[in-house]
Amino acid sequence: MSTMTDIAAAARVVDAVKVYGAGDTEVRALDGVSVDFTAGRFTAIMGPSGSGKSTLMHCAAGLDTLSSGSAFIGDTELGALDDKRLTLLRRDRVGFVFQAYNLLPTLTVAENITLPIDLAGGRPDREWIDALVDVVGLGDRLHHRPAELSGGQQQRVAVARAFAGRPDVVFADEPTGNLDSRAGEEVLGLLGRTVRQMARTVVMVTHDPVAAAHADEVVFLADGRLVDRMAAPTADKVLDRMKAFDGRTGTPSAAARAQGGPS
Numbered sequence: 407m408s409t410m411t412d413i414a415a416a417a418r419v420v421d422a423v424k425v426y427g428a429g430d431t432e433v434r435a436l437d438g439v440s441v442d443f444t445a446g447r448f449t450a451i452m453g454p455s456g457s458g459k460s461t462l463m464h465c466a467a468g469l470d471t472l473s474s475g476s477a478f479i480g481d482t483e484l485g486a487l488d489d490k491r492l493t494l495l496r497r498d499r500v501g502f503v504f505q506a507y508n509l510l511p512t513l514t515v516a517e518n519i520t521l522p523i524d525l526a527g528g529r530p531d532r533e534w535i536d537a538l539v540d541v542v543g544l545g546d547r548l549h550h551r552p553a554e555l556s557g558g559q560q561q562r563v564a565v566a567r568a569f570a571g572r573p574d575v576v577f578a579d580e581p582t583g584n585l586d587s588r589a590g591e592e593v594l595g596l597l598g599r600t601v602r603q604m605a606r607t608v609v610m611v612t613h614d615p616v617a618a619a620h621a622d623e624v625v626f627l628a629d630g631r632l633v634d635r636m637a638a639p640t641a642d643k644v645l646d647r648m649k650a651f652d653g654r655t656g657t658p659s660a661a662a663r664a665q666g667g668p669s
């Protein structure tokens with residue numbers, strides 16, 4: 407398990423290439439990406455549509471395999487695992503939050519949160535789960551069913567579920583895509599608090615500069631390549647950087663590079 411004091415990467419990819427199709431229809435969704443997702447930090451992945459954000463997340467999380475290069479969760483290289491071990495690694499060491507909340511409608515909030523642990527035959531750590539429930543602010547909803555909750559509340563349950571087994575890293579793919587801006591802000595604030603107060607690691611794919619501004623760092627992809635990183639992002643700085651990408655080549659302008667870095 408990772409702690410705040412680790413300088414190690416919770417997840418990383420090295421020379422990651424992902425090719426879909428072949429011949430005339432070949433697409434290089436990832437074209438030699440190397441990136442570390444530092445333990446104890448909240449990282450956002452941004453870039454134009456089709457730049458490879460979801461592909462990077464899926465390959466880093468072991469949901470998809472690379473064409474070449476390697477992906478690691480902690481020190482474990484995913485390409486070295488057979489299907490069964492990869493499934494166990496995803497279950498035990500990785501958490502997921504998707505745009506659709508994917509809660510089970512027949513289970514209560516409390517049961518949804520501990521479902522992955524129950525399915526794995528584990529015993530939930532009560533103290534940890536109680537602390538999580540506190541952070542997500544759902545203490546008075548634990549015995550409700552998902553249909554009795556707002557979208558924002560359902561996504562907060564999904565966030566608690568993702569962290570319930572204390573995974574090394576939680577990957578979030580457009581977690582606020584279905585939410586209005588207020589509910590989205592709550593979920594993003596919650597992800598940020600969980601990282602900072604509970605020493606967790608989050609990697610989030612987003613289109614939204616306001617969402618990316620909740621992260622500690624933003625990595626920018628364009629045309630399947632890592633083209634920039636920004637520490638201490640603000641929505642304005644992220645928006646400016648996105649505007650500076652040439653839509654076709656993904657190359658940031660010199661002006662954009664000059665204003666980069668933390669403010």
Ligand SMILES: Nc1ncnc2c1ncn2[C@@H]1O[C@H](COP(=O)(O)OP(=O)(O)OP(=O)(O)O)[C@@H](O)[C@H]1O
Pocket residue numbers: 426427433434435453454455456457458459460461462613
């Ligand atoms: N299963 C697939 N088969 C063929 N091509 C794919 C597949 N998945 C993704 N691609 C292609 O790979 C490239 C990268 O896609 P990806 O979904 O990773 O980008 P993205 O940055 O997440 O895009 P968006 O912001 O629109 O969700 C795109 O050109 C896409 O069309």
